[in-house]
Amino acid sequence: MMAEVEIKTASEQTRARLLDAAREVFSQHSFQGATVREICRLAEANVAAVNYHFGSKEGLLAEALNFSQLTALQKANVTADACPKIRLRLFLRDFMLMLLDEKHASSQCRIMARELADPTPALDQIVSEAIAPLHEFLGKLLREIVGNKVGEAELRRCVYSIFGQCQFYRHSHPVLQRLHPKLRYDHKEIDAIAEHITDFSLAGIKQLAKKSG
Amino acid sequence: MMAEVEIKTASEQTRARLLDAAREVFSQHSFQGATVREICRLAEANVAAVNYHFGSKEGLLAEALNFSQLTALQKANVTADACPKIRLRLFLRDFMLMLLDEKHASSQCRIMARELADPTPALDQIVSEAIAPLHEFLGKLLREIVGNKVGEAELRRCVYSIFGQCQFYRHSHPVLQRLHPKLRYDHKEIDAIAEHITDFSLAGIKQLAKKSG
């Protein structure tokens, strides 16, 4: 890396402000619900800035996507010196923190969650760059735990079972808030959730290995 | 019920056509994405008909919601003469059929799924009339399986784990289609999914009972 990364022209600064604002707004509203004007207001830029710098609202969304946090998490886990079961536990804790922590929850994850319900052209990018590698990562990790006797389709369903549990807490947050108004996603609660998902899933996986083995 | 339910005035017929069209359109687009004009086109009614009969677009959505299928499913399960574990298996199969079957998949479920990602005032109604009873139902069923030694919070997380797995296949359908283009939710596939979720979850629950007991 060069030292010059810190020096930005005025143009680059507005670009960066727009991207930050876009991530914020797109994570709170659906793509349709988010307005260019609100993004520009938040970025303190002119309405025309989006089209000037990114061509269109869609182009802005495409550039606002950034999965570095997610890939870093996987890389760290792969190189960790621990047995597969513990690595699953570590991964789920980190993943749920990224998904739920109100402090530094990844706006990327929120945007991804929205794309599922109401896909835009950006979903193709999200799937190929983020979700596909993520599923492959967890699939390999589970394979280490479960051995070679379990079929590919059944293993995949275990991956789905785990991500399904994880995503539930993000997707259904509006519902859970109404069911249990006291619920807060603080660090302690997130840890407890991750622990539950890990224990629950490890049992489910073992049962599968036993049945097939 | 009177026999007259079959005889409908012209006004009642347009009302019914609008409700049908609304369920269709709201299940395919988000509330914001769905347009009154498209609904009216599908219902072969004038644009003003929505506001005349239902007051507003929101009013139409509120009246279009109908959870009878969901409550019937629960009632049938409660009165079934079978042990809790088998009733869980039966419930999950029926529930997944309702959720996924492309033939007669409940548009209601699709609408509910959309509401999670982008809540409208209708979500309050959905939560209190459909989701809360559903969670309570599954909670009681799990309690029968797990006994009284497991805490309330942990049991609730099991409910979440199960619904999380179920909803995953509906929520992430756009993603799964891209990951595995061959995937089709036919009757056989849905049965296999329901079986997997049941086995996976029963193992998770048992592990919890063992730990706490």
Add this chain to the structure above:
DNA sequence: TTTACTTTCAAACAAGTGTTTGATACAGTT
């Protein structure tokens, strides 16, 4: 048929959308 009421309809309305425009201000180079 006349009367009173309900329902439909084309048209318009006000507000909001993403995008474009042409002028203006600003940089860096010669």
Add this chain to the structure above:
DNA sequence: AACTGTATCAAACACTTGTTTGAAAGTAAA
């Protein structure tokens, strides 16, 4: 200082949105 390409801006554009309007058509009782 003059020139040049870049970036910003207020304003307008073309279009869609949910909703309203006032007249026309339909319906049913008197």
